[in-house]
Amino acid sequence: MALFSLKINGSTQEVDVDPSTPLLWVLRDHLDMVGTKFGCGIAACGACTVHLEGNAIRSCSVPVSMVGEQAVTTIEGLSEKGDHPVQKAWLEIDVPQCGYCQAGQIMNAAALLNQNPNPTDAQIEAAMSGNICRCGTYTRIKEAIKTAANS
Numbered sequence: 001m002a003l004f005s006l007k008i009n010g011s012t013q014e015v016d017v018d019p020s021t022p023l024l025w026v027l028r029d030h031l032d033m034v035g036t037k038f039g040c041g042i043a044a045c046g047a048c049t050v051h052l053e054g055n056a057i058r059s060c061s062v063p064v065s066m067v068g069e070q071a072v073t074t075i076e077g078l079s080e081k082g083d084h085p086v087q088k089a090w091l092e093i094d095v096p097q098c099g100y101c102q103a104g105q106i107m108n109a110a111a112l113l114n115q116n117p118n119p120t121d122a123q124i125e126a127a128m129s130g131n132i133c134r135c136g137t138y139t140r141i142k143e144a145i146k147t148a149a150n151s
Helices: 022-028 085-093 102-115 119-130 138-149
Strands: 001-008 011-017 049-052 054-060 072-073
Touching: 001 022, 011 022, 049 102, 054 102, 072 102, 085 102, 085 138, 102 138, 119 138
Parallel strands: 001 072
Antiparallel strands: 001 011, 049 054, 049 072
C-alpha cells in the first residue's frame, strides 16, 4: 500500500492503495465517485473514460501510480450543475437509452471539443470510435457533439 495525493475535480483526495490499482477502482471503491463506470476492464469500451490533464483516458487501464500530479476530471467534475455544453446537448438530442456508457461518451466528447472545437463528422467518428454504445445511439451522439460544438 502507498499513500497517493490526487487532484480530482479541483480538490485533493488522499488514498492509501496498492500502486497498481487502476484509477477506476480508486475513484469508485475508495472515493465513492461512481459516475465513472466499469465496462470491460481492458480499455476497449470507453465506459470508464475520465480526463487526465484534459485528455480522455480509460481509467480501467491506468494504475493510480501513473497519475502523479496530473489533474483528473470525472463526470462528477465536468460541471457543477450538469450544464456543460456536451451535457446540455445530450439532453436536448435525447441521446441516452440505457445510459450505462453515457458518462464515458460525454467525457470523450468533451475532451474532443476541448482539442477541436469544430470537428468534422469524420473527426467525431474517429475520436468516438473507442466508445461502445450497446443501444446503438451513435447517430444521436454525433448530433449532440455537433450541437455542443455550435453552442
